[in-house]
Amino acid sequence: MLVFKFGGASVKDAEGIINLAAVVGKYQNEQLLIVVSAMGKTTNALEQLTKAYVDQTNDLHDIYEGIKQYHYDIISQLFESGHPVFDEVANTFVEIDWMIEDEPHDDYDFIYDQIVSVGELVSTRIVNAYLNKAGLKSQWLDVRGYIHTDNTYRDGVVQWEKTRASIQSAIPALLEQGMVVTQGFLGGTSENFTTTLGREGSDYTASIFAACLGAESVTTWKDVPGILNADPKLFNDTVKLDELNYTEAIEMTYYGATVIHPKTIKPLQNARIPLLVKPFNHPEEAGTIIKEGAVNVFEKPVIIVKQHQVLLSISTKDYSFITEDHLSDIFSKFAKNHVKINVMQTSALSFSVCFDYKDDFFKRLLADLSSCYKVKYNSDLTLITLRHYATNVVKNFTEGKTVLLEQVSRNTAQLVLK
Ligand code: ASP
Ligand code: MG
Numbered sequence: 001m002l003v004f005k006f007g008g009a010s011v012k013d014a015e016g017i018i019n020l021a022a023v024v025g026k027y028q029n030e031q032l033l034i035v036v037s038a039m040g041k042t043t044n045a046l047e048q049l050t051k052a053y054v055d056q057t058n059d060l061h062d063i064y065e066g067i068k069q070y071h072y073d074i075i076s077q078l079f080e081s082g083h084p085v086f087d088e089v090a091n092t093f094v095e096i097d098w099m100i101e102d103e104p105h106d107d108y109d110f111i112y113d114q115i116v117s118v119g120e121l122v123s124t125r126i127v128n129a130y131l132n133k134a135g136l137k138s139q140w141l142d143v144r145g146y147i148h149t150d151n152t153y154r155d156g157v158v159q160w161e162k163t164r165a166s167i168q169s170a171i172p173a174l175l176e177q178g179m180v181v182t183q184g185f186l187g188g189t190s191e192n193f194t195t196t197l198g199r200e201g202s203d204y205t206a207s208i209f210a211a212c213l214g215a216e217s218v219t220t221w222k223d224v225p226g227i228l229n230a231d232p233k234l235f236n237d238t239v240k241l242d243e244l245n246y247t248e249a250i251e252m253t254y255y256g257a258t259v260i261h262p263k264t265i266k267p268l269q270n271a272r273i274p275l276l277v278k279p280f281n282h283p284e285e286a287g288t289i290i291k292e293g294a295v296n297v298f299e300k301p302v303i304i305v306k307q308h309q310v311l312l313s314i315s316t317k318d319y320s321f322i323t324e325d326h327l328s329d330i331f332s333k334f335a336k337n338h339v340k341i342n343v344m345q346t347s348a349l350s351f352s353v354c355f356d357y358k359d360d361f362f363k364r365l366l367a368d369l370s371s372c373y374k375v376k377y378n379s380d381l382t383l384i385t386l387r388h389y390a391t392n393v394v395k396n397f398t399e400g401k402t403v404l405l406e407q408v409s410r411n412t413a414q415l416v417l418k
Contacts, residue, residue: 001031001175001213005184005206005220010280011123012040014077020127021134023221023283024179028136031175033209035184036127037202038119039074042067043185046116049096054104054111064100068093071122078130085129092121108360109153110193117194120183120202128181137178144188146170147208149195155338156187156195158208167212182209203261207275211267218273219287220260221280226288227252227259230303241302242286243294249275255385255412256306256342265290301389305382306342308357311404311416312377314369315350322351329372337365342383343414345405352405354383354416378404378418386413 004024010016016039024034038046045067052060071089079085096118105111124140131138146166149156174180184202187195197204203220210218227249228238244252246269253262259277268275269292278287314330316322330351334341339361343354357379369375381404384397394413398406405416 001033001215002027003033003035003206003210003213003215003218005035005202005218006037006127006280007184007202007220007222008037008040008042009223010221011036011127014074016280017074017078017127017130019280020221021131021136023280024131025134025136026283032179033171033175033213033215034127034138034179034181035202035206035209036120036124036181037184039071039123039126042070042119042123043116043199045070046119047112050108050112050115053100053115054108056104060100064096071126075126078126079133083129083133085126088125088129089122092118092125095121107153113153113156113194113196116196117183117186120185124181124183131179131181139174139178139180141171141174141180141182143182143184143186143205144192144194146182147187147197147205149187149189149197151189151191151193151195152338154196155198156189158187158197163208164212167209171209171213198261198263200258200261201263203264207264207267207273210273211271214271215273217276218268219276219278221278221283222259222287223280224259224277225279225282225285226277227257227290229298229300231258231305234305235303237300239300241288242297244288244290244296245294246290246292248296249290251387251412252302252304255387255414256304256383257302298388301393302385302387304385304387306356306385307382308379309342309354309381309383309416310357310362310377310379311352311354311381312366312369312375313350313352314373314375317372317374319349321348322346326373327351330369333365333368337361337368339365343405343407343416345407354381354405382417384415384417386415387411389413 006020049063052063075085128138128140148159148162184205185196206218226240228240230238232238246265250265253260272292274289274291276287276289279285339355341353341355345352402418403415407414
């Protein structure tokens, strides 16, 4: 059996969904499990909606209407009026209607997951209905009964044993009856609340299903020809990497290559399942394959650019040395506040850490650290990671820029720039 994953960009409009059906239609002889993300930028819009609801701002209803209208416009282009999908979509949005009528609950992350998850619940309803309309037998599956997580909202930790048991007991029989369409990014707790697996987590969903079912491969369908050495939106002469081994792929995602979610590769590597990254507009092309024994060839350095970085430097209030005890306390504060570190550096009197700026997580971390340490920070920085580079390339990136932190090892150079 095969696992396919379609990200937000591939289902951003009616045309995307028609194309998805065309791609899937070429694999009718296979058993297929299809993981779908929220359409286009829906997750961002739902994040805004969550914030507006919690802060009770005036734009709440406008944001919500915008999200609904976007989906209704798409289904109006795909289905005749009166098609059951209109009710399915409306019934899914009802979960938000009920929530926002009430006073906000005080756990932001909990509310976030209950609202933001609607993006995937709706997109999969639409994709499933369209596949059936196109004559491809497909069934909608609520992933929350299969991917079980703890109740760490917005960063659900997968309970593997329970998840594997649920998936193995039900999915093979369903796949006998036709393709299965399910939500990326979501999980469910033992109390039947919805969790999310972290932004861009749909790839991880695909990998969980593949690992539990022993899939032949996972394919993530993208709006790029495969994995490139750099983001084509930022650089001109990008080249495609034809194959990568799991270790290199893990390293690249660790440093922030957004083409695959960082948690995706490990379960596939353990189960030796190849991951293909292919262009959804040209399904016949080979794309990139990540597999065991692949030969990594780097004609050009791999360049990973992360924007919206914060560089925080932490020192003790009495200007004493930073010791191991401080470091251990600082790390536990990062872990507790779900802030993932991108680069760090220690000196005698301070410890500097670079990470992604996420408003609410950042504020919590800052409050927590400031109670014990002196903290200074710079925001809106860029982190550039170069892998497999020639030393002269580094200078192309630093010329005319203020370098706030530089870390260089044999394979990898990291620069934090203003
Ligand atoms: N829709 C979610 C997000 O945008 C998950 C994903 O796309 O993988 O973060
Ligand atoms: Mg997305």
